[in-house]
Amino acid sequence: MNTPADQLKKQLKQQGITEVECMISDFCGIARGKIAATGKFLEEGGMRLPESVLLQTVTGDYVDDQVFHALLDEAGADMFCRPAPHAVFVLPWLAEPTAMVIHDSLDKFGKPIELSPRNALKRVLDLYADNGWRPVVAPELEFYLTRRSHDPDLPLEAPNGRSGRPERGRQSFSIDATHEFAALFEDLYQWCDVQQLDLDTLSHESGPAQMEVNFRHGDALRLADQLIVFKRTLHEAALKHGVSATFMAKPIAFQPGSAMHIHQSVQNVATGKNLFATDDGAMSKQFLHYIGGLQRYIPQMLPLFAPNVNSFRRFLPDNCAPVNVAWGHENRTVGLRVPTAPAAGLRVENRLPGADANPYLAMAATLLCGYLGILEELSPCDPLQGRAYDHCGLLLPNTLEDALSRMEECDVLKQYLGCRFVQGYVAVKRTEHGNYSQVISSWEREYLQSNV
Structure with a gap:
């Protein structure tokens, strides 16, 4: 055998x-x-x-x-x-x-x-398997390339490209701006091909030297493994080419943050059909319940999507990141976007996870929220039309401390991922926050040292 x-x-x-x-x-x-x-x-x-x-x-x-x-x-x-x-x-x-x-x-x-992030995702996937379902996900991971710096007190800056100049302004989807780092990305794609990572497209995002790599849709555990490997691979490719790469959620002031958007649907294993679509291609009841679960439980599990103090700097209005759990069709200002797609591809995109989130835990949390929505037959609010940045009805916790307190009180998370998991995760993040609180920032020195 x-x-x-x-x-x-x-x-x-x-x-x-x-x-x-x-x-x-x-x-x-x-x-x-x-x-x-x-x-x-x-x-x-x-x-x-x-x-x-x-x-x-x-x-x-x-x-x-x-x-x-x-x-x-x-x-x-x-x-x-x-x-x-x-x-x-x-x-x-x-x-x-x-x-x-x-x-x-x-x-x-x-x-x-119980404390293992990979085991947490496997526990959630077992819930789906017990019902004859299989989640299908497609992550989109954003990151910045930056100039090498050994002084953490200095702001990060865009690196020089092959033209010898750093990028200025915002060059969303610019192919020429992407090709400024062509040699780096050639190595990156070659290495990812050797590792059999399911990379799809590369594009330039809104920030200077900010990029996004999309992965092809597939199994959640396999793709979470690949995201862990990809992050390390990109760091190595950047080092080889004399620059740095960062997955911080908000690495540069006054520039867009970096996200890990997760497209998700659920397949009926027996039939192979998308659970989210009816035979005529309309949204199914299970799909709406899934969205209802995301709306209900994401605010209670937010530290699994936004794990650091820096994560919450990304959640600022007019900052190209959603600050709500509203949903809508083809609406990038909501936290939960439903792209136009045929029945087989009908899905919801969770736009809240930051690039700094642990892929295992972000996947586990978003899939658990949706599962609970189906299980409890939760109904979502009406889809939002138009701009959602100023929408006040479905806001998230706005600090890590508040988010950790809500997560600590989330009984359903303890039920499905374990009390030790919740206690351990919250303790680690509170310890990190305590260390952060000891640091005096450059803003405090600049504006308070001589003015108060």
Whole structure:
């Protein structure tokens, strides 16, 4: 019998891989794990890591001792990480033939670790599978290329392109502005092709040297894996070409933020038909309930879409980002856009997740909200016509502190993703916010130092 372990061994051998990066994602989307020679990796069949790595903040700190000991084994027990099927990605920028293998995290009894972001998405996908459904998603990821800088006090700037000049103004969808970084994107697409990432189109967004890459629609878990890999791949391509890349939600003042829009629909596995459309192509009741679920629960799960203080700088009126959970047809000012499409492609686009969100958690949250809408038969409001930036009826929490408080009180999230997950995530983000609060900004020095 050809087991997954046999298939993995064959794949690594065929690709000539001599070194393996054993990787899991923490709440922040940071790749954590170990590096091993291929022979050692295959001998071990995975890796062991302390579960505490899942409670690290973006600064590398841990949550306070009280929460730490409440959520983790006091003896500091390891979790057992096993290679995930079909999650092997070659790293073509390294001289040594190396593959990154994404792992699933299990406890000593073989049960999924509740704090794992990848496990959270798998739990939500199991809800759909139990009903004979399969979510279909298509993410669109925005990012900025910036000038290299080693001083965090200096504002980020657009880098010089091949013309030797930085981009000025806003060049939305400009092909020439995109070609300023043609060599970088040639490497990026070549590397992504080697990794079998499902990239579709590349376009220039509104900000200077701001780009968007669209992925082809497909399985949510597979695409979340690919987003994790893509982010790392882009960082490496940027470094090779002497610039930086950032997925911050709002990296440059007075410029548009960067999002991770997620198009989503649900397929009936037995029939292969889109659950969101009736036979004549109209919106089904399930589709409207799905939108109702997004409207009801996104405000309670917002930190999974907007995980950082910087995320909320993107949610400003007139800033090319929605600040509401209104929905509408072909309306980019609402949080939930329904593009014109035939029955097979009828879908809703969640425009709220930032580019800084953990792909596993953003996918899990948006799919869980929609699932709950179908389950509870929630009705959405009427679709919004016209400009929605000033729409006041369906606003979101406007600070990370408020959003975390609402998430902490979300019983349905605890029911489906676990109390430990919610407690751990909120604790990590509060710890990060506490660290942020200790920093004195340049604005404070400029305007308060001599004026108050």
